[in-house]
Structures are given as structure tokens and as C-alpha cells.
Amino acid sequence: WIGIIVTTSTNDWVVTCSYTIPTCRKMDELGSKGLWADCVMATGLYHCKPLVDILILPGYVQACRALMIAASVLGLPAILLLLTVLPCIRMGHEPGVAKYRRAQLAGVLLI
Template sequence: MDPIVEVVALLLGFCGWVMVGIAIPNRYWKVSSVDGNVITTSTIYENLWMSCATDSTGVHNCREFPSLLALNGYIQASRALMISAVVFGTIGLFATLIGMQCSKAAGDNIVLKGRIAGVGGVFFLLQGLCTMISVSWYAFNITQVFFDPLYPGTKYEIGEGLYIGWCSAVLAILGGCCLTCSCKLGTSEKYPYPYQSKGTAYSGVAPSRSQGANSYGRNAYV
């Protein structure tokens, strides 16, 4: 594998992993919409863990969701997917660092290092897929409620936390693709077959002196 590709893939995966850590605690996953409201006295915004509100004076008030089981199913699934993305990204970072050619962790075995780097690329792909599914699923529910004319409650719009999650997923998928498509998994050098002619094979090894003349068959003297 090209060392430049390894470094680029590591940087992409690392940036994606950092952005996942930024997106998870971000409070602005969805923000209350002002569309159709004549007077807006407060702004409500939520993420996977809490709901917050701010009034016109700038005072913030946040409360965590009281019960996990009382939440909507997509919020629980998004939580699990985002936590899985952090775990996959951490494993992918360690595997990529070990499998890089400039690393001495796995010795000088190029084949083994390439396989470890490939495993790191797979974990980066899993990180990106988990993040993309979580963020897209959350955004789908926001838009579904927003465009429902019969919904009586507060409507929300997509917040900045989702955009950070999308960027994180794209970076992680790009880093994983660079590693998995460029590494050589277990390629070995192929040697030519020995010369064969009518049932005899030439091994390329000259007879030793210790064998002497007795090493020749009887037909050799005819």
C-alpha cells in the first residue's frame, strides 16, 4: 500500500471520529421552527439526550429525558448507533496505526500489516454507516412531522448537529474505502514451476561430489 494513501485514510478516519464525538453532545439536533408563527417567545431544541429551551432574554433551561423506555424508537436506535460508531472508530484508529508501514508495532511483516490496515478500513466503514443511518433516520422523522399538515404539536427543523454527523459519516466512509481498496491482503510472490519433460523434472540442483560416479545410472556408460 502506498504510505501516502495510508496517511490520508488515517486523517480522514480520525477527523470523522472526532466529529462523531462533537455531534453526539451537540444540543442542536433539531430546532423548533418559526414557520407559521407570528410571535416567537422561546426556541426549543433537542438532541438524543435532552431538551432545551431559550427565551427572548437569552436564558437557557435544559432537562434530560426522564425515561429511556418512554422515548421514541428512533431516538433509542440513534443513541445505540452513535455509540457503536464511536466504538468502531476507536478500533479502526488503533488498527490503522498498527498496520501502517511506518509503524513498528507489527514488526516487518508487510502482509500482516496490510491485513491489519484492511481491518481498520472495515471498522471505519462501519463507523460511517452507523453514523449515516443514525443521523438520516433522525432527520427523516423531523421532516416527516414538519410536512404533516395535521400534526398539532411543535414542528422542528434540522439542526447543526445533524450536519456535523453527515460530514463525519462521509469522512469515515472515504477513509475506510481508501484503506480497504488499496491494501494488499495476503499477496505472495509466485515462483515458476520447475522444468518438466516427459515424466522427468529438472530440480536445478547439481549432483554433489559425494555421490561420485555411482550417482549415474547404468545407461550412462553406453
């Protein structure tokens, strides 16, 4: 779940280069694209331009943004539910069916 949050925030989803990566690093022509910004590395400086115009973005970028945010938001409740279903944790005198249903709900949230 933490990996999803880190991945969502990074700008290294697509690395753009006309040549091989080592050649582009030597020539300072390496760029990268993420869900939130387009970045260019030139002469040792790393400059990013944020992608703020939602209507101009392609549909797949908007879909990736929505899915990654949904996964980040739903991950925490799912993990908390999974912690309550561990065999070493008992919550009062609950029946086994309640624990089983919480485990199912947590599994659905994680998917």
C-alpha cells in the same frame, strides 16, 4: 472520529421554531432537541430537560443513540489500527499479509 463524539453530545440535532429562525430569536421562542435532552431558550436563559425515560423515547432516537455510541467506541481502536498499517511503520518482521488484514479490520471498524 472527534466530530462524532462532539455531535453525539450536542443538543442541536433538531431546532424547533414556529416561525423563521431570526423571528424566533427575537421572540425568544427557539428550542432544540438532541439525543440526550430537549432544550428551550427563553428570555436569554437556556434550559434543558434531560431525556431519561428510555421506554418513552421513540425507536429512532434509541437507534440513533446506540449507533452514535457504537461509532464513538469503535472509532478509537480503528484509528489505532490504521496507525500501525502506515507504510513508514514496521512491526518486527511481519509479513505483508498481516498488515493487510489489520488494514481491512480497521476499515470495517470505521464503517
